[in-house]
Amino acid sequence: MKLYEYLAKQMFAEHGVPTGNGIVCTTPEEVEEAARKIGPCAVKAQVLVGGRGKAGGIKLADTPEEARARAEEILGMNLKGYIVDKVLVDPQIKIEKEYYVSITLDGMAKKPLIMASAYGGVEIESVPHDKIVFEHVDIATGLMPFQAREIARKIGLTGDLADQFTKILVGLYRAFRKYDAELVEINPLALTDNGTRLIAADGRFNVEDDALFRHPEFPRVEEGTELEKKVRAIGLAFVQLDGDIAVMANGAGMAMGTLDTLAYYGGRPANFLDAGGGSGVEPTAQAFDALLGTRPKAIFVNIFGGITRCDLVAEAIVQVKKAKGIDVPLVVRMVGTNDVRGREILAEAGIQAYTDMGEAAKAAVEAAYGKGA
Amino acid sequence: MKLYEYLAKQMFAEHGVPTGNGIVCTTPEEVEEAARKIGPCAVKAQVLVGGRGKAGGIKLADTPEEARARAEEILGMNLKGYIVDKVLVDPQIKIEKEYYVSITLDGMAKKPLIMASAYGGVEIESVPHDKIVFEHVDIATGLMPFQAREIARKIGLTGDLADQFTKILVGLYRAFRKYDAELVEINPLALTDNGTRLIAADGRFNVEDDALFRHPEFPRVEEGTELEKKVRAIGLAFVQLDGDIAVMANGAGMAMGTLDTLAYYGGRPANFLDAGGGSGVEPTAQAFDALLGTRPKAIFVNIFGGITRCDLVAEAIVQVKKAKGIDVPLVVRMVGTNDVRGREILAEAGIQAYTDMGEAAKAAVEAAYGKGA
Amino acid sequence: MAVIIDRNTRVIVQGITGSQGQFHTGQMLAFGTNIVGGVNFRKAGQEVHGVPVFATVHEAVEKTGANASVMFVPAPGVKDAAFEAIHAGIKVLVLIPEHVPTQETMEIMAYAERHGVRVIGPNTFGIISPGEKVKMGIMPNHIYKPGPVGIVARSGTLSYEIAYNLSNSGLGQTTVIGMGGDRVIGTNFVDALELFNADPATEAIVMVGEIGGIQEELAAEYIKEHVRKPVVAYLAGKSAPPGKRMGHAGAIIEGNRGTYESKVEALTAAGVKVAALPWEIPDLVRDALK
């Protein structure tokens, strides 16, 4: 889960990483008040989309009145689908040079990875590899000052600035660990005050979803479409796609394989849905009902029963059929645990189930677009 | 440095280890007030000596008035040389069983060592080895709950009590690490409330001297005689002994060897003093002056110059001689770095220096007690 | 023959008394697994399907000589339980649970590496060696058969589909390894390839991969250098759009990393036949074994 910029900076400050000490506001009046304290400022929309600046979500103001006017423009605006309800009022700073530093989870090395560069201020993907310092952290030991100092050296910092960088990076790592982050990034890490001080001018802080249970302090920000939020609330992995055949499968790999198979036969999948291993009748029925609500051209259910019991999936489908009816073509493929009973339950409700995945996928494509489509 | 019981318990409570929630008081009035809140209580002298109870430093009281009376007896009393200026008012508890748990530094294993026993309430040295569970902690990993649970099992705790013990031990270890302890001990860890609850009824918490610089929050408690405190304040290792030949040597091993050599020849050393490696003239002079102040029968200075420069030691001695005079027999042995110059400086001030350690030691014994003593 | 686990493996079940733990202990016993104990501090002394429950892993190891553990504890307890197993001397650790925070998985991996422990998972269906009648995991018992194929897979159900197709075609398995769908996992493609390559009973290797990460690309490099047995692969996620996480934490195309095309290209260049559809795998294996 991504944190808003103002929260990210709050986490930074909490761990000794200097920021502009900006003020978060929800009304133009508050912004005017804040600007009075701060002086010439930037009014920044707090939304979790990239390219805020270009989209008009960041505006400069030299006086409190100007700041208020800019806030009136920004607050309530629709920024790439998100309504702005908070702005961060940051001081305008004169930047001498922009550095970059981040900590991420390196899956292959199984270690946190620090990236740092003297070429900050742009997306790190656009910086040449040889201009980036890569350093893994031994997670059992943690990040010690010496390693931060060594990184400082490699990006060309000396003297007092190297000390500042060391403190910033060690603090950033503590925040990364304490809040189970999957990404913390300071970009730009700005050199200001005539080259004497480093501050986090902008930052990102993504907390890992699987660790959120430990961090009730963060306001929940859910990303995704309304339908995605609805199905994910059931506890299932769901991604909306732009096709028209709704898909339900059990297991992430199987769900992906099902989409690929449909596509192979000319189908256009409407979604990725991992109906889970060992889910009960109720969540499966809810998920199925949600798919039905999108009015697809067909629904394809592909179950290889392992922990998932085919009979329960069949019951869930039949439950929805009885409650609301199923008015789009439905193709079910079912093998594995309790598959005979599952197919029986479906047959009793007038639904024929396949056992062969290829045949079933072809049938789903035909059901959606007609024969020879 | 040892912490007072009330501070030890404060550290425990801060880390989730339940205590009696006692109240620390400095006047009988405060004690009466505290007893009113607590009910039947124990008034406990806050001094860092063993056997407080037997010496009359712990008294029970059933009413606030009684508590006040007991406090009047205890506050201001002289307990083995220490004037009591604080008492801890703890609730009287009914103890079903006494456990023991501690964490120390195991020098040989180079790891923290947990000791736990179902036979608490007495000094752990008196508990048979096979009734104590010994477990080392991997300092890079820390103490994890599983290890505390395993110790709980080994001392016979089950169910909810095992969970309590696990929480207590994990908290104790965190306190041990956070405050650079060399010993944390809960003894007894008391089973109370009809066998449903474990609390730290008494505790010890010793912070390592070498880490005190990180912990300005603790009130400094200096142990030792007035002379010991005075010489240690110069920054030198010093131990007062019960003999009459004052000794100054450089290096701890050399100082010990010097005492042993004096004893070998029939001398009775008055002190251990490691005059340090590379100390300047001033501290050496101060230490020498302090030795002189104890009116010994002789002073023996034994210097093997390595980092220690013999000329500086000689200067320090001469400085004291010039300022105050030296009115006890002085024997100096001096070899190593700048020893020729050192002996010259001494000779100019009328002091003859030896080069052979054995001869010098014999001379010091003779100087103290007369020939053939 | 098999890799990692065989008929002599002495297995304990951490979290044996939960509903998942109980159910799968029954399934594993039915498959023939030598389950010597289970662990739950509060339920020590009880039995589950006749298996004794111990208070701690140390007690279980002490009393049974267990050397492998399969874990069914809730995600927030996995780190402590994994460290306990490693500390107690367990040498094969199968982590079934999903949703383990990645930083904790990293800690587990570092500790396991220091103690020479093989970890499978987390978020895995486990490992099964049909000919040895042993499994540590949640896969269905009936779809596997003893035979010459080693399978290593990132996802569960998809690998079931493929194992089922192989078994139905008369191609049984030496061992099937579930790598797990998380970003950080213990045993990966390269580790599994190394084991299968060295296992005399394994004649062909099937990889079941997916989009995301660079595991398949690294496997391709390893195959080119070291593997002299035929390798066949199926990769899921060809039709997945970039930037969307397809269920597994690791199954996401970030920037132009982890794409289907890059994986197919790397594997093909290493001589691996990549199937377009899951049920093409048996024929590709059969051809390769000719």
Next chain:
Amino acid sequence: MAVIIDRNTRVIVQGITGSQGQFHTGQMLAFGTNIVGGVNFRKAGQEVHGVPVFATVHEAVEKTGANASVMFVPAPGVKDAAFEAIHAGIKVLVLIPEHVPTQETMEIMAYAERHGVRVIGPNTFGIISPGEKVKMGIMPNHIYKPGPVGIVARSGTLSYEIAYNLSNSGLGQTTVIGMGGDRVIGTNFVDALELFNADPATEAIVMVGEIGGIQEELAAEYIKEHVRKPVVAYLAGKSAPPGKRMGHAGAIIEGNRGTYESKVEALTAAGVKVAALPWEIPDLVRDALK
């Protein structure tokens, strides 16, 4: 011949720019030590006695191929500096500073062990191999001579006294190792005995011990089992009362642990001659070598 360090050892000095660091760098160079660099972040680019100062140990190792470090940083900085040296690939680490918090020393030792690094100290005078013209430490240069005796000592000045007496009697040294006076130290008697026992040039071993701890008792056990060369010892603290810490953190008799008598008894039982006075050591060594 010598143990641990020899003429090929490439030494850096951490904390080279402090007054101690500067002074002893001069002394070590004068003795012949191959000092290839020093470290101080703020003073990188400068020189001390002609030795280049680098910003970090990594930089020093990268540019000089250093494999050993002797440390002169203040106690609060020792942990970070020691981890830095180990992380950068240093294999012999001599920790001169005293007053390092014990828990930090424990952390250093655990990290060193994981990376196969030999640590000497903390709170040590260092190590010197006279015949190889190399020293890493603060001992006076002039008291040592090349020869057949290995010395391992808990205390500095006392060992100087003994080395001086040995040299004056014509008995030079292969290597002299200062164990350090702290409660937790890297290389101890047993480690040193093992090295000297295996070193062909060392014909006799001198232990300089003291009261406190059980290092000498463990050494006695080791000698009984493994050492076939003569061992001679001097132990300080015979006259020390129990419960008083005699300077060194480790030099304290606690309860009835660490007494002079127990150490003498253990060593004597292992065939070690224990001298009553320091200057008896040369004669005992000479007798033993006959």
